[in-house]
Amino acid sequence: MGWPLRMFQEEGYYFVTSRCYQGRLLLRPSVEMNEVVGGVLARAVQQSAGSVRLHAFTFASNHFHLLVWARGAALASFMQYLRANLSRKVGRLVDWSGGFWERLVSFTQQNGLRLLEVGATRPICPSCAAAIEGAGAVPVTPLKVP
Incomplete structure (x- = not known):
């Protein structure tokens, strides 16, 4: 498989959308889901050490949107961390082991x-x-x- 498709600029604002595989409702809200999503999102921002700033976000049952400011290629590593950890932790929560995100x-x-x-x-x-x-x-x- 090739490299993930992504683009970046020197610094700027991005509107990011990521959808669950086949539009499946893997992110259905619950107390546990909200804690997992909030924790992973907060940790992703913290690990970016200021090179990614989260301005707004919304999570629906089968996708999410982020409004972020990012410097250089920091958005790629931020998204890699966010999506990998969401798929692992949410996958465990909803008993899903297959592919998690749409291409x-x-x-x-x-x-x-x-x-x-x-x-x-x-x-x-x-x-x-x-x-x-x-x-x-x-x-x-x-x-x-x-």
Whole structure:
């Protein structure tokens, strides 16, 4: 599998959305869920050491939105920590062991959306480029050199 699809700028604001696999209701609210989500989110912000600032967030049963300010590539490591820990801890809570988060290309194909261009912060593998092109988009990131 290639590198995760992501882009960043020197510093700025981002509106981030992440959806559960197949739109499943894995984040249904409960006292335990709220504690897990709040704890993981707080720890992710704390670990960013000021390079990511959380301005607003909302969690629904099958997705979440964040409004963050981030410096450089800090958003990528923040999201990696957040999504990995949410999937592990929430997965245990709701007894889910499969894939937890939706991927960009599969989401657009399943929902009748059209991708135009996809970029990443690092070179992508040929199979990722093929998946992007297969979705009707143009990969704007160079390919990894083998």
